[in-house]
Amino acid sequence: xxxxxxxxxxxxxxxxxxxxxxxxxxxxxxxxxxxxxxxxxxxxxxxxxxxxxxxxxxxxxxxxxxxxxxxxxxxxxxxxxxxxxxxxxxxxxxxxxxxxxxxxxxxxxxxxx
Amino acid sequence: xxxxxxxxxxxxxxxxxxxxxxxxxxxxxxxxxxxxxxxxxxxxxxxxxxxxxxxxxxxxxxxxxxxxxxxxxxxxxxxxxxxxxxxxxxxxxxxxxxxxxxxxxxxxxxxx
Numbered sequence: 574x575x576x577x578x579x580x581x582x583x584x585x586x587x588x589x590x591x592x593x594x595x596x597x598x599x600x601x602x603x604x605x606x607x608x609x610x611x612x613x614x615x616x617x618x619x620x621x622x623x624x625x626x627x628x629x630x631x632x633x634x635x636x637x638x639x640x641x642x643x644x645x646x647x648x649x650x651x652x653x654x655x656x657x658x659x660x661x662x663x664x665x666x667x668x669x670x671x672x673x674x675x676x677x678x679x680x681x682x683x684x685x686x
Numbered sequence: 687x688x689x690x691x692x693x694x695x696x697x698x699x700x701x702x703x704x705x706x707x708x709x710x711x712x713x714x715x716x717x718x719x720x721x722x723x724x725x726x727x728x729x730x731x732x733x734x735x736x737x738x739x740x741x742x743x744x745x746x747x748x749x750x751x752x753x754x755x756x757x758x759x760x761x762x763x764x765x766x767x768x769x770x771x772x773x774x775x776x777x778x779x780x781x782x783x784x785x786x787x788x789x790x791x792x793x794x795x796x797x798x
Contacts (some may be wrong), residue, residue: 577729604784605691615775615788616730629785647701663729672718672737677729 574599577678579664585684586654594649594681601650604628605647607639608663616663622647623670651683657681659685689713690778692789699798705763708790711775712757715779720786721761724773730775734761762782766796 608616665675722730
């Protein structure tokens with residue numbers, strides 16, 4: 574069975590640009606969550622979507638947005654990129670909305686110049 | 687505000703011995719806990735979970751212990767193998783959400 578897939582694997586942008594990251598969950602999983610991981614830290618929660626509705630939002634500015642599609646795939650958008658947005662962006666999927674193990678993709682490495 | 691803490695950045699253990707990784711949390715509302723293993727250039731891999739209604743959960747060589755009064759959990763790996771060398775993260779969530787708070791990780795090295 575295919576795991577969580579994320580695209581692209583690497584991305585280089587400049588300050589002020591916009592970026593869209595994509596995630597396909599494990600088949601049968603209806604929940605997708607997004608995390609940001611900077612070097613030396615653990616993943617930090619950005620969003621959770623379940624059945625195409627936002628179920629949680631972390632402490633990130635409004636420049637960050639996301640959505641989930643009818644096939645349960647998801648996109649994370651970041652506008653007006655800052656140098657501090659350079660990080661590994663991880664997508665995780667789970668079957669249900671709560672108290673479920675999350676299974677992660679290998680992430681998108683975003684570098685801002 | 688770090689609600690989940692892993693105070694040991696690194697740990698070295700001889701092959702065949704027990705590895706004990708520790709995690710502390712501050713939020714008494716946390717009721718579901720996970721451990722992940724992460725290799726370089728890969729996403730975290732789920733290892734084992736525990737609900738707050740239990741104090742122990744086992745899966746093969748991996749056992750997680752939860753001490754709710756101390757707000758502490760630990761992961762025991764017995765016996766440790768060189769392939770276990772990785773960064774280990776603990777994570778916690780509260781209530782009806784699947785929003786997980788992660789620790790900063792412990793890098794485990796198993797010496798052959």
